[in-house]
Amino acid sequence: MLSAADIAKRKEPLVVATAYDFPFARILEAAGMDIVLVGDSLANVVLGLKSTREIGIVEMSVFVAAVVRGAPNTHVTADMPFGSDATPELAVANGRKFMELGASSVKVEGVKLDAIRVLVHAGIPVMGHLGVLPQTATSFRAVGKSDECRAQLVKDALAIQEAGVFSFVLENVDADVAGEITRSASVPTIGIGSGKGTTGQVQVLHDVLGITENPPPFARAFTDLRSESLRAVKAYVDSVRGGLDLR
Numbered sequence: 001m002l003s004a005a006d007i008a009k010r011k012e013p014l015v016v017a018t019a020y021d022f023p024f025a026r027i028l029e030a031a032g033m034d035i036v037l038v039g040d041s042l043a044n045v046v047l048g049l050k051s052t053r054e055i056g057i058v059e060m061s062v063f064v065a066a067v068v069r070g071a072p073n074t075h076v077t078a079d080m081p082f083g084s085d086a087t088p089e090l091a092v093a094n095g096r097k098f099m100e101l102g103a104s105s106v107k108v109e110g111v112k113l114d115a116i117r118v119l120v121h122a123g124i125p126v127m128g129h130l131g132v133l134p135q136t137a138t139s140f141r142a143v144g145k146s147d148e149c150r151a152q153l154v155k156d157a158l159a160i161q162e163a164g165v166f167s168f169v170l171e172n173v174d175a176d177v178a179g180e181i182t183r184s185a186s187v188p189t190i191g192i193g194s195g196k197g198t199t200g201q202v203q204v205l206h207d208v209l210g211i212t213e214n215p216p217p218f219a220r221a222f223t224d225l226r227s228e229s230l231r232a233v234k235a236y237v238d239s240v241r242g243g244l245d246l247r
């Protein structure tokens with residue numbers, strides 16, 4: 001298992017994907033995933049909710065525990081859900097809950113420097129997250145195209161590095177800006193919709209498997225599991241209705 005310290009020094013490409021349950025976590029571990037992210041995206045992907053703001057620490061804890069059981073030998077990062085890191089004290093309390101469940105680190109969305117610092121000081125490794133921030137975003141368009149936004153992203157990256165993150169996600173950031181940040185970063189960057197210039201990539205597993213009905217434009221499906229699953233279930237329905245003995 002890669003530790004946060006191992007990842008912080010990593011120069012080779014990092015491969016990251018989400019998992020929200022035991023069976024998919026087992027698959028990711030068997031495939032050799034570097035980091036399994038229990039993202040708050042499960043609010044949308046698994047629970048059918050409109051926003052990641054609709055899921056809290058209680059729900060996240062159930063999924064984190066399941067993924068840790070499925071991938072016991074892989075670095076598991078738990079997303080800090082909306083409001084769970086609103087104050088430094090709350091961040092530490094909730095971060096400890098995830099660590100007690102077996103997570104290897106937590107992910108903090110945005111430039112919450114005080115929360116990052118106290119988590120790191122408490123011995124809880126932190127992955128950062130810049131660019132489009134789903135917990136607070138009003139638009140999911142790519143960021144970093146203007147000079148002002150580019151400068152702010154570079155400044156934010158430096159700030160969270162100094163606060164102690166061991167890596168950070170760049171979500172839907174202009175590819176040139178993401179590359180610039182990566183070249184100047186002291187820790188790995190993990191891109192999603194941010195071009196090929198980041199240290200690693202993260203994808204939602206359901207997008208990779210072709211399960212998502214309306215995936216984001218930057219997602220890439222490596223198979224069409226939704227069609228295969230639908231075909232199999234229809235075959236089962238037809239077989240039962242046709243009198244097949246399944247015993």
